[in-house]
Amino acid sequence: MSDSPQANIAVVGLAVMGSNLARNLASREGNTVAVFNRSWSKTETLITEHPEAGLIAAKDYQELADSLTTPRTAIIMVQAGKGTDAVIDELTKVFEPGDIIVDGGNALFTDTIRREKAVRETGINFVGAGISGGEEGALNGPSIMPGGSDESWVTLGPILTSIAAVAEGEPCVTHVGHDGAGHFVKMIHNGIEYADMQLIAEAYDLIRRGTGKTPTEIADIFTEWNKGDLESYLIEITAEVLRQNDAETGKPLVDVILDQAGAKGTGAWTVKSALDLGIPVSGIAEAVFARSLSSKPAQRAAAADLPGPSTAWAVAPEDADAFVEDVRRALYASKIVAYSQGFDEIVAGAEEYGWNIQKGEIAKIWRGGCIIRARFLNRITDAYAENPELVALLTAPFFRDVLVEGQEAWRRVVVAATQSGIPAPAFSSSLAYYDGLRAERLPAALVQGQRDFFGAHTYKRVDKQGTFHTLWSGDRTEIEATDAH
Ligand code: NAP
Numbered sequence: 065m066s067d068s069p070q071a072n073i074a075v076v077g078l079a080v081m082g083s084n085l086a087r088n089l090a091s092r093e094g095n096t097v098a099v100f101n102r103s104w105s106k107t108e109t110l111i112t113e114h115p116e117a118g119l120i121a122a123k124d125y126q127e128l129a130d131s132l133t134t135p136r137t138a139i140i141m142v143q144a145g146k147g148t149d150a151v152i153d154e155l156t157k158v159f160e161p162g163d164i165i166v167d168g169g170n171a172l173f174t175d176t177i178r179r180e181k182a183v184r185e186t187g188i189n190f191v192g193a194g195i196s197g198g199e200e201g202a203l204n205g206p207s208i209m210p211g212g213s214d215e216s217w218v219t220l221g222p223i224l225t226s227i228a229a230v231a232e233g234e235p236c237v238t239h240v241g242h243d244g245a246g247h248f249v250k251m252i253h254n255g256i257e258y259a260d261m262q263l264i265a266e267a268y269d270l271i272r273r274g275t276g277k278t279p280t281e282i283a284d285i286f287t288e289w290n291k292g293d294l295e296s297y298l299i300e301i302t303a304e305v306l307r308q309n310d311a312e313t314g315k316p317l318v319d320v321i322l323d324q325a326g327a328k329g330t331g332a333w334t335v336k337s338a339l340d341l342g343i344p345v346s347g348i349a350e351a352v353f354a355r356s357l358s359s360k361p362a363q364r365a366a367a368a369d370l371p372g373p374s375t376a377w378a379v380a381p382e383d384a385d386a387f388v389e390d391v392r393r394a395l396y397a398s399k400i401v402a403y404s405q406g407f408d409e410i411v412a413g414a415e416e417y418g419w420n421i422q423k424g425e426i427a428k429i430w431r432g433g434c435i436i437r438a439r440f441l442n443r444i445t446d447a448y449a450e451n452p453e454l455v456a457l458l459t460a461p462f463f464r465d466v467l468v469e470g471q472e473a474w475r476r477v478v479v480a481a482t483q484s485g486i487p488a489p490a491f492s493s494s495l496a497y498y499d500g501l502r503a504e505r506l507p508a509a510l511v512q513g514q515r516d517f518f519g520a521h522t523y524k525r526v527d528k529q530g531t532f533h534t535l536w537s538g539d540r541t542e543i544e545a546t547d548a549h
Pocket of ligand 1 (some may be wrong): 077078079080081082101102103106141142143144146147148150151168169170171195196197198199
Protein backbone atom coordinates (compact mmCIF):
# COMPACT_ATOMS: atom_id res chain seq x y z
CA MET A 65 0.00 0.00 0.00
CA SER A 66 1.32 3.47 -0.83
CA ASP A 67 1.80 5.96 2.01
CA SER A 68 -0.50 8.65 0.61
CA PRO A 69 -4.24 8.18 0.79
CA GLN A 70 -5.70 7.09 -2.54
CA ALA A 71 -9.19 5.80 -1.94
CA ASN A 72 -12.28 8.04 -1.91
CA ILE A 73 -14.53 5.34 -0.44
CA ALA A 74 -14.18 2.27 1.75
CA VAL A 75 -16.32 -0.81 2.24
CA VAL A 76 -16.21 -2.60 5.58
CA GLY A 77 -17.64 -6.13 5.58
CA LEU A 78 -16.92 -8.27 2.57
CA ALA A 79 -19.56 -11.00 2.63
CA VAL A 80 -21.75 -11.22 -0.47
CA MET A 81 -23.27 -7.71 -0.25
CA GLY A 82 -20.10 -5.85 0.68
CA SER A 83 -17.93 -7.61 -1.93
CA ASN A 84 -20.41 -6.87 -4.68
CA LEU A 85 -20.88 -3.27 -3.57
CA ALA A 86 -17.09 -2.76 -3.49
CA ARG A 87 -16.80 -4.15 -7.02
CA ASN A 88 -19.69 -1.98 -8.19
CA LEU A 89 -18.06 1.12 -6.68
CA ALA A 90 -14.67 0.24 -8.18
CA SER A 91 -16.19 -0.17 -11.64
CA ARG A 92 -17.41 3.46 -11.71
CA GLU A 93 -15.14 6.18 -12.98
CA GLY A 94 -13.55 8.32 -10.32
CA ASN A 95 -13.81 5.80 -7.50
CA THR A 96 -10.91 4.08 -5.80
CA VAL A 97 -12.11 1.66 -3.18
CA ALA A 98 -10.46 0.54 0.05
CA VAL A 99 -11.79 -2.64 1.64
CA PHE A 100 -11.64 -4.22 5.07
CA ASN A 101 -13.17 -7.32 6.63
CA ARG A 102 -12.86 -8.52 10.22
CA SER A 103 -11.39 -11.81 9.10
CA TRP A 104 -8.67 -11.53 6.44
CA SER A 105 -9.79 -14.56 4.41
CA LYS A 106 -12.75 -12.72 2.80
CA THR A 107 -10.51 -9.76 1.88
CA GLU A 108 -7.95 -12.08 0.38
CA THR A 109 -10.54 -13.96 -1.68
CA LEU A 110 -12.00 -10.72 -3.02
CA ILE A 111 -8.73 -9.11 -4.06
CA THR A 112 -7.44 -12.37 -5.54
CA GLU A 113 -10.59 -13.09 -7.54
CA HIS A 114 -11.06 -9.50 -8.70
CA PRO A 115 -7.71 -7.86 -9.42
CA GLU A 116 -9.45 -5.75 -12.11
CA ALA A 117 -11.23 -3.82 -9.33
CA GLY A 118 -7.91 -2.34 -8.09
CA LEU A 119 -9.11 -2.59 -4.49
CA ILE A 120 -6.89 -1.34 -1.69
CA ALA A 121 -6.94 -4.01 1.00
CA ALA A 122 -6.52 -2.87 4.59
CA LYS A 123 -5.43 -5.21 7.36
CA ASP A 124 -6.83 -3.10 10.21
CA TYR A 125 -9.01 -0.05 10.81
CA GLN A 126 -6.08 2.35 11.10
CA GLU A 127 -4.71 1.19 7.75
CA LEU A 128 -8.18 1.64 6.29
CA ALA A 129 -8.46 5.21 7.59
CA ASP A 130 -4.96 6.04 6.34
CA SER A 131 -5.85 4.86 2.85
CA LEU A 132 -8.77 7.30 2.55
CA THR A 133 -8.82 10.88 1.28
CA THR A 134 -10.85 13.31 3.39
CA PRO A 135 -13.60 13.50 4.21
CA ARG A 136 -13.06 9.80 4.84
CA THR A 137 -16.12 7.84 3.79
CA ALA A 138 -16.80 4.22 4.67
CA ILE A 139 -19.83 2.04 3.90
CA ILE A 140 -20.47 -0.68 6.46
CA MET A 141 -21.99 -3.90 5.05
CA VAL A 142 -21.89 -6.26 8.00
CA GLN A 143 -24.37 -8.35 9.90
CA ALA A 144 -27.01 -5.94 11.19
CA GLY A 145 -27.17 -5.35 14.94
CA LYS A 146 -24.14 -5.98 17.13
CA GLY A 147 -21.83 -6.29 14.10
CA THR A 148 -22.76 -2.79 12.97
CA ASP A 149 -22.21 -1.33 16.46
CA ALA A 150 -18.82 -3.04 16.70
CA VAL A 151 -17.65 -1.60 13.38
CA ILE A 152 -18.95 1.88 14.23
CA ASP A 153 -16.96 1.75 17.50
CA GLU A 154 -13.78 0.94 15.59
CA LEU A 155 -14.32 3.49 12.83
CA THR A 156 -15.03 6.33 15.25
CA LYS A 157 -11.63 5.66 16.84
CA VAL A 158 -9.74 6.21 13.57
CA PHE A 159 -11.99 8.73 11.76
CA GLU A 160 -12.06 12.49 12.38
CA PRO A 161 -14.77 15.15 12.56
CA GLY A 162 -16.29 15.72 9.13
CA ASP A 163 -15.70 12.11 8.03
CA ILE A 164 -18.67 9.95 7.07
CA ILE A 165 -19.74 6.51 8.26
CA VAL A 166 -22.50 4.91 6.21
CA ASP A 167 -24.42 1.86 7.39
CA GLY A 168 -25.67 0.08 4.27
CA GLY A 169 -27.03 -2.93 6.19
CA ASN A 170 -30.62 -3.69 7.06
CA ALA A 171 -30.75 -1.73 10.32
CA LEU A 172 -33.88 -1.01 12.28
CA PHE A 173 -34.50 2.72 11.79
CA THR A 174 -34.67 3.40 15.52
CA ASP A 175 -31.16 1.92 15.86
CA THR A 176 -30.06 4.27 13.09
CA ILE A 177 -31.57 7.25 14.91
CA ARG A 178 -29.70 6.19 18.07
CA ARG A 179 -26.40 5.64 16.22
CA GLU A 180 -26.65 8.89 14.28
CA LYS A 181 -27.13 10.83 17.51
CA ALA A 182 -24.20 9.12 19.23
CA VAL A 183 -21.81 9.42 16.28
CA ARG A 184 -22.78 13.06 15.65
CA GLU A 185 -21.41 13.91 19.10
CA THR A 186 -17.93 12.96 17.84
CA GLY A 187 -18.28 15.36 14.89
CA ILE A 188 -18.38 12.44 12.47
CA ASN A 189 -21.39 12.11 10.16
CA PHE A 190 -23.44 8.94 10.33
CA VAL A 191 -25.72 7.93 7.48
CA GLY A 192 -28.12 5.00 7.53
CA ALA A 193 -28.68 3.95 3.94
CA GLY A 194 -31.19 1.31 2.91
CA ILE A 195 -29.86 -0.71 0.00
CA SER A 196 -32.25 -2.94 -1.92
CA GLY A 197 -31.71 -5.40 -4.71
CA GLY A 198 -29.88 -8.27 -3.01
CA GLU A 199 -26.48 -9.38 -4.22
CA GLU A 200 -27.25 -8.83 -7.89
CA GLY A 201 -28.38 -5.27 -7.18
CA ALA A 202 -25.31 -4.57 -5.04
CA LEU A 203 -23.11 -5.55 -7.98
CA ASN A 204 -24.96 -3.99 -10.88
CA GLY A 205 -26.98 -1.17 -9.36
CA PRO A 206 -29.22 -1.19 -6.29
CA SER A 207 -31.96 1.17 -5.24
CA ILE A 208 -30.45 3.25 -2.44
CA MET A 209 -32.32 5.05 0.33
CA PRO A 210 -29.88 7.18 2.32
CA GLY A 211 -30.74 9.22 5.38
CA GLY A 212 -28.26 11.35 7.34
CA SER A 213 -27.23 14.98 7.31
CA ASP A 214 -27.26 17.39 4.37
CA GLU A 215 -23.51 17.85 4.88
CA SER A 216 -22.77 14.18 4.35
CA TRP A 217 -24.99 14.09 1.27
CA VAL A 218 -22.65 16.57 -0.46
CA THR A 219 -19.85 13.96 -0.48
CA LEU A 220 -21.98 10.87 -0.53
CA GLY A 221 -24.51 11.92 -3.18
CA PRO A 222 -22.19 11.64 -6.21
CA ILE A 223 -20.69 8.35 -4.97
CA LEU A 224 -24.06 6.68 -4.38
CA THR A 225 -25.44 8.11 -7.61
CA SER A 226 -22.53 6.51 -9.46
CA ILE A 227 -23.50 2.99 -8.31
CA ALA A 228 -27.28 3.15 -8.13
CA ALA A 229 -29.59 1.47 -10.61
CA VAL A 230 -30.89 3.69 -13.38
CA ALA A 231 -34.58 3.70 -14.29
CA GLU A 232 -35.75 5.64 -17.32
CA GLY A 233 -32.51 7.64 -17.27
CA GLU A 234 -32.75 8.57 -13.59
CA PRO A 235 -30.57 7.17 -10.78
CA CYS A 236 -32.49 5.21 -8.15
CA VAL A 237 -31.18 7.18 -5.18
CA THR A 238 -32.33 10.27 -3.35
CA HIS A 239 -31.53 11.86 -0.02
CA VAL A 240 -34.61 10.52 1.78
CA GLY A 241 -34.38 12.64 4.93
CA HIS A 242 -32.33 13.04 8.09
CA ASP A 243 -31.03 10.38 10.54
CA GLY A 244 -33.12 7.19 10.28
CA ALA A 245 -35.33 8.25 7.33
CA GLY A 246 -33.47 6.07 4.82
CA HIS A 247 -33.74 2.91 6.86
CA PHE A 248 -37.37 3.70 7.68
CA VAL A 249 -38.23 3.93 3.98
CA LYS A 250 -36.24 0.75 3.26
CA MET A 251 -38.27 -0.97 5.97
CA ILE A 252 -41.53 0.10 4.30
CA HIS A 253 -40.14 -1.09 0.96
CA ASN A 254 -39.67 -4.52 2.51
CA GLY A 255 -43.15 -4.47 4.05
CA ILE A 256 -44.67 -3.75 0.65
CA GLU A 257 -42.49 -6.52 -0.77
CA TYR A 258 -44.00 -8.99 1.72
CA ALA A 259 -47.52 -7.95 0.66
CA ASP A 260 -46.72 -8.09 -3.05
CA MET A 261 -45.24 -11.59 -2.73
CA GLN A 262 -48.15 -12.89 -0.69
CA LEU A 263 -50.71 -11.45 -3.12
CA ILE A 264 -48.95 -13.08 -6.06
CA ALA A 265 -48.84 -16.37 -4.16
CA GLU A 266 -52.57 -16.17 -3.42
CA ALA A 267 -53.31 -15.42 -7.09
CA TYR A 268 -51.31 -18.51 -8.11
CA ASP A 269 -53.02 -20.71 -5.52
CA LEU A 270 -56.53 -19.64 -6.51
CA ILE A 271 -55.87 -20.14 -10.21
CA ARG A 272 -54.25 -23.51 -9.66
CA ARG A 273 -56.87 -24.91 -7.32
CA GLY A 274 -59.79 -23.25 -9.11
CA THR A 275 -58.93 -24.13 -12.71
CA GLY A 276 -56.55 -27.07 -12.32
CA LYS A 277 -53.95 -25.35 -14.49
CA THR A 278 -50.38 -26.60 -14.16
CA PRO A 279 -47.56 -24.43 -12.78
CA THR A 280 -46.19 -24.08 -16.33
CA GLU A 281 -49.57 -22.88 -17.61
CA ILE A 282 -49.78 -20.43 -14.72
CA ALA A 283 -46.23 -19.29 -15.51
CA ASP A 284 -47.52 -18.39 -18.99
CA ILE A 285 -50.31 -16.36 -17.38
CA PHE A 286 -47.81 -14.43 -15.25
CA THR A 287 -45.62 -13.84 -18.30
CA GLU A 288 -48.67 -12.39 -20.03
CA TRP A 289 -49.56 -10.24 -17.01
CA ASN A 290 -46.01 -8.96 -17.02
CA LYS A 291 -46.69 -7.24 -20.35
CA GLY A 292 -49.41 -5.06 -18.82
CA ASP A 293 -50.16 -2.93 -15.76
CA LEU A 294 -48.76 -5.55 -13.40
CA GLU A 295 -45.32 -5.52 -15.04
CA SER A 296 -42.82 -5.94 -12.22
CA TYR A 297 -39.76 -7.85 -11.14
CA LEU A 298 -41.77 -10.03 -8.75
CA ILE A 299 -44.28 -11.08 -11.44
CA GLU A 300 -41.37 -11.80 -13.79
CA ILE A 301 -39.51 -14.03 -11.34
CA THR A 302 -42.74 -15.75 -10.27
CA ALA A 303 -43.16 -16.99 -13.86
CA GLU A 304 -39.59 -18.30 -13.76
CA VAL A 305 -40.08 -20.05 -10.42
CA LEU A 306 -43.28 -21.70 -11.68
CA ARG A 307 -41.60 -22.86 -14.89
CA GLN A 308 -38.79 -24.57 -13.02
CA ASN A 309 -38.83 -28.36 -12.76
CA ASP A 310 -36.96 -30.24 -10.07
CA ALA A 311 -33.96 -32.02 -11.58
CA GLU A 312 -34.25 -34.94 -9.19
CA THR A 313 -37.96 -35.78 -9.39
CA GLY A 314 -39.01 -34.08 -12.61
CA LYS A 315 -41.89 -32.46 -10.71
CA PRO A 316 -42.58 -28.72 -10.74
CA LEU A 317 -40.08 -27.30 -8.26
CA VAL A 318 -42.88 -25.38 -6.52
CA ASP A 319 -44.40 -28.76 -5.55
CA VAL A 320 -41.16 -29.98 -4.03
CA ILE A 321 -40.36 -26.89 -1.97
CA LEU A 322 -41.58 -27.16 1.64
CA ASP A 323 -44.52 -24.76 2.07
CA GLN A 324 -43.12 -22.90 5.09
CA ALA A 325 -42.07 -19.34 4.31
CA GLY A 326 -39.13 -17.82 6.14
CA ALA A 327 -38.67 -14.20 7.14
CA LYS A 328 -35.79 -12.06 8.31
CA GLY A 329 -37.92 -9.63 10.27
CA THR A 330 -38.20 -6.46 8.20
CA GLY A 331 -41.87 -7.16 7.41
CA ALA A 332 -42.56 -7.54 11.11
CA TRP A 333 -40.71 -4.25 11.76
CA THR A 334 -43.02 -2.51 9.28
CA VAL A 335 -46.07 -3.83 11.07
CA LYS A 336 -44.76 -3.09 14.58
CA SER A 337 -43.91 0.44 13.56
CA ALA A 338 -47.34 0.83 11.93
CA LEU A 339 -48.98 -0.29 15.17
CA ASP A 340 -46.97 2.33 17.06
CA LEU A 341 -47.92 4.98 14.55
CA GLY A 342 -51.57 3.87 14.45
CA ILE A 343 -51.54 3.19 10.70
CA PRO A 344 -53.64 0.29 9.40
CA VAL A 345 -51.24 -1.63 7.18
CA SER A 346 -53.56 -4.65 7.19
CA GLY A 347 -52.48 -6.07 3.82
CA ILE A 348 -48.82 -5.98 4.84
CA ALA A 349 -49.64 -7.44 8.27
CA GLU A 350 -51.60 -10.33 6.72
CA ALA A 351 -48.63 -11.10 4.48
CA VAL A 352 -46.33 -11.25 7.51
CA PHE A 353 -48.81 -13.41 9.44
CA ALA A 354 -49.34 -15.70 6.43
CA ARG A 355 -45.63 -16.55 6.57
CA SER A 356 -45.88 -17.15 10.33
CA LEU A 357 -48.91 -19.42 9.88
CA SER A 358 -47.16 -21.42 7.15
CA SER A 359 -44.27 -22.03 9.51
CA LYS A 360 -46.32 -23.69 12.25
CA PRO A 361 -46.23 -27.36 11.16
CA ALA A 362 -47.48 -28.77 14.47
CA GLN A 363 -50.55 -26.52 14.52
CA ARG A 364 -51.20 -27.12 10.84
CA ALA A 365 -51.03 -30.89 11.34
CA ALA A 366 -53.35 -30.70 14.35
CA ALA A 367 -55.90 -28.64 12.42
CA ALA A 368 -55.63 -30.58 9.16
CA ASP A 369 -58.79 -32.65 9.73
CA LEU A 370 -61.02 -29.69 10.59
CA PRO A 371 -63.83 -29.47 8.02
CA GLY A 372 -63.85 -27.18 5.00
CA PRO A 373 -66.77 -26.39 2.69
CA SER A 374 -69.08 -29.36 2.09
CA THR A 375 -69.23 -28.93 -1.68
CA ALA A 376 -66.19 -29.17 -3.92
CA TRP A 377 -65.29 -26.05 -5.84
CA ALA A 378 -63.96 -25.78 -9.35
CA VAL A 379 -64.18 -23.17 -12.05
CA ALA A 380 -65.98 -24.54 -15.13
CA PRO A 381 -63.57 -24.83 -18.08
CA GLU A 382 -65.54 -22.27 -20.11
CA ASP A 383 -65.25 -19.78 -17.20
CA ALA A 384 -61.53 -20.27 -16.61
CA ASP A 385 -60.35 -17.26 -18.65
CA ALA A 386 -62.85 -14.97 -16.93
CA PHE A 387 -61.77 -16.25 -13.53
CA VAL A 388 -58.09 -15.66 -14.34
CA GLU A 389 -58.96 -12.10 -15.39
CA ASP A 390 -60.87 -11.61 -12.12
CA VAL A 391 -57.82 -12.77 -10.19
CA ARG A 392 -55.61 -10.35 -12.15
CA ARG A 393 -57.89 -7.48 -11.23
CA ALA A 394 -58.07 -8.59 -7.60
CA LEU A 395 -54.28 -8.72 -7.52
CA TYR A 396 -53.95 -5.26 -9.01
CA ALA A 397 -56.51 -3.75 -6.61
CA SER A 398 -54.93 -5.42 -3.57
CA LYS A 399 -51.51 -4.28 -4.67
CA ILE A 400 -52.74 -0.69 -4.81
CA VAL A 401 -53.98 -1.12 -1.24
CA ALA A 402 -50.57 -2.43 -0.10
CA TYR A 403 -48.75 0.56 -1.61
CA SER A 404 -51.35 2.97 -0.31
CA GLN A 405 -50.90 1.56 3.19
CA GLY A 406 -47.09 1.64 2.86
CA PHE A 407 -47.14 5.30 1.82
CA ASP A 408 -49.53 6.11 4.66
CA GLU A 409 -46.91 4.73 7.01
CA ILE A 410 -44.19 6.81 5.35
CA VAL A 411 -46.31 9.94 5.83
CA ALA A 412 -46.96 9.08 9.48
CA GLY A 413 -43.29 8.23 10.13
CA ALA A 414 -42.15 11.47 8.50
CA GLU A 415 -44.52 13.41 10.72
CA GLU A 416 -43.54 11.56 13.88
CA TYR A 417 -39.79 11.80 13.35
CA GLY A 418 -39.65 15.18 11.60
CA TRP A 419 -38.47 14.01 8.18
CA ASN A 420 -39.21 15.88 5.00
CA ILE A 421 -39.82 12.89 2.74
CA GLN A 422 -40.80 13.48 -0.88
CA LYS A 423 -43.21 10.64 -1.56
CA GLY A 424 -43.05 10.94 -5.34
CA GLU A 425 -39.25 10.69 -5.17
CA ILE A 426 -39.50 7.47 -3.15
CA ALA A 427 -41.73 5.89 -5.81
CA LYS A 428 -39.16 7.02 -8.40
CA ILE A 429 -36.16 5.42 -6.72
CA TRP A 430 -38.06 2.15 -6.36
CA ARG A 431 -38.48 1.92 -10.15
CA GLY A 432 -35.14 0.20 -10.61
CA GLY A 433 -32.68 -1.99 -8.74
CA CYS A 434 -35.01 -3.06 -5.94
CA ILE A 435 -37.25 -6.08 -5.44
CA ILE A 436 -40.55 -4.17 -5.77
CA ARG A 437 -39.56 -2.41 -8.98
CA ALA A 438 -42.68 -2.12 -11.08
CA ARG A 439 -44.18 -0.21 -13.92
CA PHE A 440 -46.95 1.26 -11.82
CA LEU A 441 -44.53 3.16 -9.54
CA ASN A 442 -44.58 5.91 -12.18
CA ARG A 443 -48.28 6.26 -11.46
CA ILE A 444 -47.50 6.85 -7.78
CA THR A 445 -44.96 9.54 -8.66
CA ASP A 446 -47.55 11.15 -10.97
CA ALA A 447 -50.23 10.97 -8.26
CA TYR A 448 -48.07 12.81 -5.71
CA ALA A 449 -46.85 15.30 -8.35
CA GLU A 450 -50.45 16.12 -9.15
CA ASN A 451 -51.46 16.36 -5.51
CA PRO A 452 -48.66 16.38 -2.93
CA GLU A 453 -51.26 16.45 -0.14
CA LEU A 454 -53.07 13.33 -1.36
CA VAL A 455 -54.61 11.82 1.79
CA ALA A 456 -54.77 8.25 0.50
CA LEU A 457 -52.93 6.99 -2.55
CA LEU A 458 -55.81 4.76 -3.59
CA THR A 459 -58.01 7.83 -4.10
CA ALA A 460 -55.72 9.32 -6.78
CA PRO A 461 -57.64 9.45 -10.08
CA PHE A 462 -55.65 6.71 -11.82
CA PHE A 463 -55.87 4.25 -8.92
CA ARG A 464 -59.47 5.13 -8.28
CA ASP A 465 -60.28 4.15 -11.89
CA VAL A 466 -58.50 0.82 -11.45
CA LEU A 467 -60.46 0.13 -8.27
CA VAL A 468 -63.76 1.19 -9.82
CA GLU A 469 -63.16 -1.18 -12.73
CA GLY A 470 -61.77 -4.00 -10.61
CA GLN A 471 -63.79 -4.04 -7.42
CA GLU A 472 -66.54 -6.39 -8.61
CA ALA A 473 -63.93 -8.88 -9.80
CA TRP A 474 -62.09 -8.47 -6.50
CA ARG A 475 -65.28 -9.35 -4.60
CA ARG A 476 -65.93 -12.40 -6.79
CA VAL A 477 -62.43 -13.66 -6.11
CA VAL A 478 -62.73 -13.18 -2.34
CA VAL A 479 -66.14 -14.89 -2.38
CA ALA A 480 -64.69 -17.79 -4.38
CA ALA A 481 -61.78 -18.08 -1.96
CA THR A 482 -64.10 -18.05 1.04
CA GLN A 483 -66.61 -20.51 -0.40
CA SER A 484 -63.91 -22.90 -1.53
CA GLY A 485 -61.97 -22.75 1.71
CA ILE A 486 -58.83 -21.47 0.02
CA PRO A 487 -57.06 -18.99 2.30
CA ALA A 488 -56.55 -15.62 0.63
CA PRO A 489 -55.79 -13.42 3.66
CA ALA A 490 -54.09 -10.60 1.79
CA PHE A 491 -56.79 -10.40 -0.90
CA SER A 492 -59.58 -10.43 1.68
CA SER A 493 -58.05 -8.04 4.17
CA SER A 494 -57.19 -5.58 1.38
CA LEU A 495 -60.79 -5.66 0.23
CA ALA A 496 -62.02 -5.20 3.81
CA TYR A 497 -59.68 -2.20 4.12
CA TYR A 498 -61.09 -0.73 0.91
CA ASP A 499 -64.64 -1.22 2.13
CA GLY A 500 -63.71 0.13 5.55
CA LEU A 501 -62.26 3.33 4.12
CA ARG A 502 -65.19 3.96 1.82
CA ALA A 503 -67.89 3.13 4.39
CA GLU A 504 -70.23 5.99 5.18
CA ARG A 505 -70.64 4.71 8.70
CA LEU A 506 -68.56 2.18 10.63
CA PRO A 507 -69.51 0.06 13.65
CA ALA A 508 -66.76 1.98 15.46
CA ALA A 509 -69.72 3.84 16.97
CA LEU A 510 -70.70 0.69 18.83
CA VAL A 511 -67.11 0.12 19.94
CA GLN A 512 -67.11 3.64 21.39
CA GLY A 513 -70.33 2.80 23.24
CA GLN A 514 -68.78 -0.35 24.68
CA ARG A 515 -65.63 1.56 25.71
CA ASP A 516 -67.71 4.17 27.43
CA PHE A 517 -69.75 1.45 29.19
CA PHE A 518 -66.89 -0.40 30.82
CA GLY A 519 -64.24 2.28 31.07
CA ALA A 520 -65.96 5.68 30.88
CA HIS A 521 -63.75 6.37 27.88
CA THR A 522 -66.31 8.88 26.52
CA TYR A 523 -67.54 9.43 22.98
CA LYS A 524 -68.35 12.23 20.59
CA ARG A 525 -71.74 12.76 18.96
CA VAL A 526 -72.62 13.22 15.31
CA ASP A 527 -75.02 16.07 16.06
CA LYS A 528 -73.21 18.35 18.50
CA GLN A 529 -69.76 19.38 19.69
CA GLY A 530 -68.22 18.14 22.90
CA THR A 531 -67.24 14.91 24.60
CA PHE A 532 -69.86 12.79 26.34
CA HIS A 533 -70.29 9.99 28.81
CA THR A 534 -73.41 7.99 29.62
CA LEU A 535 -74.11 7.10 33.26
CA TRP A 536 -74.58 3.42 32.39
CA SER A 537 -75.03 2.18 35.95
CA GLY A 538 -77.38 4.93 36.98
CA ASP A 539 -80.34 6.34 35.13
CA ARG A 540 -78.37 6.15 31.88
CA THR A 541 -78.49 9.86 31.24
CA GLU A 542 -75.78 11.46 29.21
CA ILE A 543 -73.41 14.03 30.69
CA GLU A 544 -70.71 16.24 29.25
CA ALA A 545 -67.45 14.35 29.63
CA THR A 546 -65.72 17.19 31.43
CA ASP A 547 -68.01 16.17 34.26
CA ALA A 548 -67.14 12.51 33.84
CA HIS A 549 -63.80 11.00 34.80
P1 NAP B 1 -24.01 -10.95 6.55
O1 NAP B 1 -24.02 -12.44 6.39
O2 NAP B 1 -25.23 -10.28 7.03
O3 NAP B 1 -22.78 -10.53 7.50
C1 NAP B 1 -21.50 -11.10 7.36
C2 NAP B 1 -20.45 -10.02 7.44
O4 NAP B 1 -20.54 -9.32 8.69
C3 NAP B 1 -19.04 -10.60 7.38
O5 NAP B 1 -18.25 -9.74 6.61
C4 NAP B 1 -18.63 -10.61 8.86
O6 NAP B 1 -17.25 -10.58 9.05
C5 NAP B 1 -19.25 -9.29 9.31
N1 NAP B 1 -19.38 -9.18 10.74
C6 NAP B 1 -20.25 -9.83 11.55
N2 NAP B 1 -20.08 -9.45 12.82
C7 NAP B 1 -19.05 -8.56 12.83
C8 NAP B 1 -18.41 -7.82 13.85
N3 NAP B 1 -18.78 -7.94 15.13
N4 NAP B 1 -17.40 -7.00 13.49
C9 NAP B 1 -17.02 -6.89 12.22
N5 NAP B 1 -17.60 -7.55 11.20
C10 NAP B 1 -18.60 -8.38 11.52
O7 NAP B 1 -23.55 -10.32 5.14
P2 NAP B 1 -24.42 -9.92 3.85
O8 NAP B 1 -25.43 -10.95 3.51
O9 NAP B 1 -23.42 -9.52 2.83
O10 NAP B 1 -25.25 -8.64 4.32
C11 NAP B 1 -24.60 -7.45 4.79
C12 NAP B 1 -25.66 -6.46 5.23
O11 NAP B 1 -26.49 -6.12 4.12
C13 NAP B 1 -26.60 -6.98 6.30
O12 NAP B 1 -26.95 -5.94 7.17
C14 NAP B 1 -27.82 -7.42 5.52
O13 NAP B 1 -29.00 -7.41 6.29
C15 NAP B 1 -27.84 -6.36 4.43
N6 NAP B 1 -28.53 -6.77 3.21
C16 NAP B 1 -28.39 -7.99 2.71
C17 NAP B 1 -29.03 -8.35 1.54
C18 NAP B 1 -28.84 -9.70 0.94
O14 NAP B 1 -29.51 -10.00 -0.07
N7 NAP B 1 -27.96 -10.53 1.46
C19 NAP B 1 -29.85 -7.43 0.89
C20 NAP B 1 -29.97 -6.16 1.40
C21 NAP B 1 -29.31 -5.83 2.57
P3 NAP B 1 -16.44 -11.98 9.13
O15 NAP B 1 -16.18 -12.40 7.73
O16 NAP B 1 -15.20 -11.63 9.86
O17 NAP B 1 -17.29 -12.95 9.88
